[in-house]
Amino acid sequence: MELSLLCLPLFLLLASDVVLAGDPDITSDFILPSNATAVDGSFFTFTGLRKVVTAGPGKEFTVTKASLAEFPALNGQSVSLAVLSFPAGSVNAPHTHPRAAELLFLLKGKLEVGVVDTANKLFTQTLQPGDAFVFPKGLVHFQFCNSKNPALAISAFGSSNAGTVSLPKTVFTSGIDVAILAKSFKTDVATVEKIKAGLA
Known part of the structure; x- marks a missing residue:
């Protein structure tokens, strides 16, 4: 009985981390923002996506974000x-998003998408x-046209700052020693x- 009473506070402490996960x-x-003096409708409006939806496709894949960095009204939302x-x-x-799940909605064209779970199982769909x-929070995923x-x-993301960790860039352009990468990928330094x- 005494042991279970002693374990209860420990259990509640561990469970509280689960409850606190995500944006506060x-x-x-x-x-x-600290520099704002008045609020009107323009504070809640972001126009930075207009050019993307009206422009034709570029030569390379592009992402245009409306996240906290670009749209301060998202702070806390x-x-x-x-x-x-x-x-x-x-x-x-x-890539992964460490702080949020991603819900992708396809407007036009076709996309092959995939997500890899923590058991290393790949799930794909066209x-x-x-x-x-939906790409669950923190899992590796991709999209291919x-x-x-x-x-x-x-x-859409369940965080004002979902974060993005690009696997190719993170692994090969972050400064990890080439000998470590060669050993990790079971290849040679030249490769x-x-x-x-x-990637440079």
């Missing part, structure tokens, strides 16, 4: 958006316009150097 709740309707523009044959390389796909036509998608040069 705010105690006001919204948070004004636990939401953000990104518009993903895929020219034909382009890829959003394998999306058509009007389809949505395996088509002769461009694709356009909107991604690692060639990959690094391609």
Whole structure:
């Protein structure tokens, strides 16, 4: 009996970390930046995505974000958006979002998407316009426009700052010693150097 009473506070302490995961709740309707003096409708409006939805596809995959850095009204709101523009044959390389799940909605074109779970199982799907796909928080995922036509998608995140960790860039351009990378990928230094040069 005494042991179970002693374990209860420990259990509650461990469980509290689960409850506190994610963006912190705010105690006001919204948070004004320190340099703001007045609030009107423009504070709650972000126009930075207009150019993406009206422009044609570029030559490379692009992401245009409406996250906390670009849209200060999102501070404390636990939401953000990104518009993903895929020219034909382009890829959003394998990456993760450490602070949020991603809900992708395909507006036009076709996308092959995939997510890898913690058991190293790959789940893929080919999306058509009007389809949505969820990428769970922190899991490695990708999107590929395996088509002769461009694709356009909107991604919503459950954080104002979901973060993005691009696996190719993080592994090969962050300064990890080439000998460590060669050993880790069971290849030689010359191959690692060639990959690094391609990402530079």
